[in-house]
C-alpha cells in the first residue's frame with residue numbers, strides 16, 4: 517500500500533494500515549512531515565506554530581490521537597478585553613461580538629441566525645443533495661451575505677471572520693461550500709469561537725509534535741523528499757513514480773490537497789469530473805506572522821491579545837505565547853488578496869507593515885519584538901496556500917462527489933475530504949482513518 521503525503525491524513529492512514537498488518541510505504545514531497553502544521557523555534561525549548569494549531573470541543577479523533585501520543589493540550593489565553601480597529605478607530609470589547617451600534621449588533625445576530633438555519637439544511641457528507649443545492653452553489657458567499665446582512669459593518673466583520681477561517685474573500689467562495697463547511701463543524705460559532713469553539717485549546721510543544729510522533733512510530737517506511745509525479749494503474753495494481761524512486765502496490769491513498777493532486781500525472785486519466793474538480797478547488801491564501809517579546813505585555817494592560825482590524829495588513833491577532841506564559845507571542849493572520857499583495861513586498865517592508873499594525877493595536881511596546889517570523893502559505897510549493905481548499909461557485913454540485921469517490925485503485929484522503937470538521941486537523945485525521953478502512957474493505961482484508 518502506498519500513501520502519498522505525510523501530513524496528518526497520510527500519517528494517520530499509514531498508522532491504521534500498519535496496525536492492520538499491511539505493508540505500507542509513505543512518500544512525502546517535503547523534507548519534513550506535518551504538511552500544513554509546522555513548529556518554529558522561538559528560543560531554547562520553546563516553539564510557536566506557523567500552520568494549523570488549535571483544537572476544540574467535538575474534535576474527538578484528534579484529541580484521542582494526541583492523548584495516545586502523549587501530547588497534552590492547554591487553554592488558549594483569552595482573558596481580558598479584545599480589540600476592534602474599524603475605520604481607524606481602536607476600541608476594546610469582551611467576548612466574540614464587539615460593542616457596536618444596536619442596529620449593527622441586531623444585523624449581526626440576524627445574519628448569524630440565517631447562517632445557522634441555512635447550514636442546518638445542508639448535508640456535509642453530500643452537499644449537492646441538499647435542498648436548493650444548485651441555487652446556493654450558483655452564488656458566491658459574498659452575494660449570499662449581501663442578502664443576509666444589511667449593514668456595511670456587519671458584512672465587513674463577516675468578511676474578516678470568513679477570511680481567517682477560509683483564507684479567502686467571500687467573493688471567491690461558493691455559498692454552498694461555506695454552508696457545508698459550517699455544517700461539518702456543527703455551527704458557525706464553533707468555527708469562530710475560542711471558548712467552546714475551534715480555537716479553545718492548543719498543544720503543548722506545538723501541533724507539529726503529533727505528526728513527528730506519528731512519523732517516529734512509522735520509522736523507515738516513511739520516505740521524505742520524494743514528491744510523487746506519476747501514478748499508473750493496471751488491472752492488478754499501480755506503479756508510483758516519485759523523485760528518486762519507483763514502487764508498485766495494490767492501492768494508493770493520495771492525501772495531498774486537491775489542487776496538488778491535480779499536478780500528479782495519472783494513467784489512465786481519472787476522467788473529466790475528477791480533473792475538473794482539481795481545477796475548481798483552490799487553496800486559500802493565508803500568511804501567519806509571529807512577533808516574539810520577552811513577556812506578553814498586553815496581558816498586564818487587561819488585553820487578551822485578540823484583535824480584529826480592517827486597517828491592514830493583519831486582519832486578526834491572537835496571544836500565541838507558550839503555556840509557560842513567556843516569551844510573549846503575538847500572532848497575526850493576513851488573508852486572501854492582502855496576503856498575495858503582502859508577499860510581493862520586500863522582507864523589511866513586510867515586517868514593518870505587520871509591526872506597525874501591532875503597534876496601532878497594542879501600543880509602542882509591540883513595535884520592537886526580539887524575533888519576527890512569517891510563513892506565507894501561498895508561497896509553499898507543497899501546499900500552495902492554506903488553511904484549506906474551497907470550491908469556486910458552480911462546481912460543488914456537479915464535481916463534489918469526486919472528492920472522496922475512489923478512482924479505481926486510488927483512494928482520496930485529506931482535510932478537504934472530511935465530512936466532520938472539514939478543513940481542520942480533526943478532518944485530516946478522520947479522513948486518513950476513513951481511507952484506510954476503505955482500502956482494507958476493498959482488498960477484503962477485514963476479519
Ligand SMILES: Cc1cc2nc3c(=O)[nH]c(=O)nc-3n(C[C@H](O)[C@H](O)[C@H](O)COP(=O)(O)OP(=O)(O)OC[C@H]3O[C@@H](n4cnc5c(N)ncnc54)[C@H](O)[C@@H]3O)c2cc1C
Nearest residue numbers: 521523524525545551552568569570744902903930931941
Ligand atoms: C496557517 C494555517 C492555520 C491553520 N489553523 C488551523 C487550526 O488552528 N486548527 C486546525 O484544526 N486546522 C488548522 N489549519 C488547517 C490544518 O493545518 C489542515 O487542515 C491539516 O493540517 C491538513 O492535513 P492534511 O494531511 O489533510 O494535508 P497537508 O497537511 O497539506 O498534507 C499533505 C502532504 O502532502 C505533501 N505533498 C504534496 N504534494 C505531494 C506529492 N506530489 N507527493 C508527495 N507528497 C506531497 C505535502 O508536503 C504535505 O506534507 C490551518 C492551516 C494553516 C495553513
